[in-house]
Amino acid sequence: MQDIINRFISYITIDTQSDPSSDATPSTAKQWDLAKKLVNELEEMGMSEVSIDENAYIMATLPSNVDHEVPTVGFISHFDTSPDFSGTNVNPQVIKNYDGKDIVLHAEKGIILSPDYFDDLRQYKGKTLITTDGTTLLGADDKAGITEIMTAMEYLINHPEIKHGAIKVGFTPDEEIGRGAHKFDVKKFGADWAYTMDGSQIGELEYENFNAASAKITVEGRSVHPGYAKGKMVNAILIANRIISSLPENEVPQKTENREGFFHVHSLTGSIEHAEIKMIIRDHSRALFEARKKTIRDIVSKLNLNCNHAIDLEIKDQYYNMREKVEPVFHIVEIAKEAMDAVGVTPIIKPIRGGTDGSQLSFMGLPCPNIFAGGHNFHGKYEYVPVESMEKAVEVIVKICELTAFKS
Known part of the structure; x- marks a missing residue:
């Protein structure tokens, strides 16, 4: 658990807020700080074909370790955070064995994260939560997703007994201002399909949006x-x-x-x-x-x-609604659902009341449902993420890779 906490905190303490008023890509220079860190980590853990282009789009490959033809599956997350609330000087709090009561985020300002208002908190009694200090957002959207993908790739590298096909990883800038997929090179990415790890609570599996x-x-x-x-x-x-x-x-x-x-x-x-x-x-x-x-x-x-x-x-x-592009290849949703079932996560299949990079990518030729990253209350000071939800997301990624190797 501590490893995933450390990795997540190392990402969220780097300010990557995007800026809708900028025409540059990425829209803020500070997004490069995390982008370069991710490239270094991908190389150090042993990923292949690690690249970052002039717009800070990152791609990497985990080669297949099976001797038969297997579909290539991808996992994608974004590293920018919302312009709606400050992402500067994020000072996370780690709440172990959450007691189900109010969490004081900032005593002086009287900022309380309470289950009386945010009733989803009640389902995480006894879990380990990471919260803000009440002055910034947390950045679980979508640095939780990045943490999960990185952790899953490292796990697969360290456990070659788990068989899988070629796995593609992609990290993008500027998703929060609607541009995350605009300059994504689908052909270079080379996956048959992918999943964005960008949903909210544990179990979410989404393949339709506005x-x-x-x-x-x-x-x-x-x-x-x-x-x-x-x-x-x-x-x-x-x-x-x-x-x-x-x-x-x-x-x-x-x-x-x-x-x-x-x-x-x-x-x-x-x-x-x-x-x-x-x-x-x-x-x-x-x-x-x-x-x-x-x-x-x-x-x-x-x-x-x-x-x-x-x-x-x-x-x-x-x-547009990605359902139009996902339904003809609905087995990719079924694989994600089977993976969740296999690791003890109850799938929550529902439409997204919003958009996702997966929508644009689906219409660009890369069918791309959305899977939970585990966080709650995105884009504000009440944001939090249960560490156990991130751990389960890692297990889901690993299981999808394993299942895909034997469903070709």
């Missing part, structure tokens, strides 16, 4: 002295408000669950002369996804008739 688009609506107004504005002023703020008010009021994140889609306005800025709305559109159904985009277009078209075409709409598709 279809996603972003929408940017700009409204151009006309400012005139309010005392003489009749028939002349065009108030961009009020038009923007009408657009938002025209959206279905119950189809928002806080009122939807499971496979229900939504519209989410996440930014509204403006003045009389200019207003801007930014939103995201999500739905698991491709047909409903397309209908949602049409709803936005119809709202804008109708209002434009009365606003002298002052409104401009830009919709961009971001990613």
Whole structure:
């Protein structure tokens, strides 16, 4: 257990926060710090074909140790952390034999990790938890995944009696800002399929996610002295408000669950002369996804008739539901499920209410379901990960490699 704790802490204490305002890849220079460390560790443990490209994408191979043809399977995680919360000076706390009660993260600031609010904590009584100190995120998303992949590869190298085919490993930058797969070289990676180790609680196994688009609506107004504005002023703020008010009021994140889609306005800025709305559109159904985009277009078209075409709409598709690409090769999900069953983990198969690098990779020709990394409460100060969940993720990876060698 201590080895996996040490490895995880060595990763999370390196700040790798990504930056959506940057056009570079990686978006922050500090991501290189962990990337270079990972390359050195991969080489030192004996992995083959270790490489890092000009954009910090890391790849490595564990060669096959069987003499028959075996599918090549990959495991992928990202090393950046979310821009939503600070990842600087991460100071983790290791809570051994968790007693099921409140955990004080920061006494002076009164920051408490409580099972009364985060009820998932109750299932980890008696386990070893790694938490934040209440001032930063932890970085288990997705340095837990990296820890698990690295540990599994080291275990396989040290236990050649476990038979497996060629195993590919990939670590990416900038997943948290939606670019983790953008420059991933699927052909170079060379796997028949892969798994992202980027899920949350132990047992998660996901092969479907939202279809996603972003929408940017700009409204151009006309400012005139309010005392003489009749028939002349065009108030961009009020038009923007009408657009938002025209959206279905119950189809928002806080009122939807499971496979229900939504519209989410996440930014509204403006003045009389200019207003801007930014939103995201999500739905698991491709047909409903397309209908949602049409709803936005119809709202804008109708209002434009009365606003002298002052409104401009830009919709961009971001990613699609990977189920479309995974179902034709569904045995890759069944192998992961069998691996979990074999190591005593109950599979939790459910749709992702979000996206994943696996979605983009699946549409790039690399079918890629998502497997748990073990953490909870990502992107904030209440993030934590049970060490036993990371250990089980390592066992799942090893078992997938073993099973794949005999399912060709």
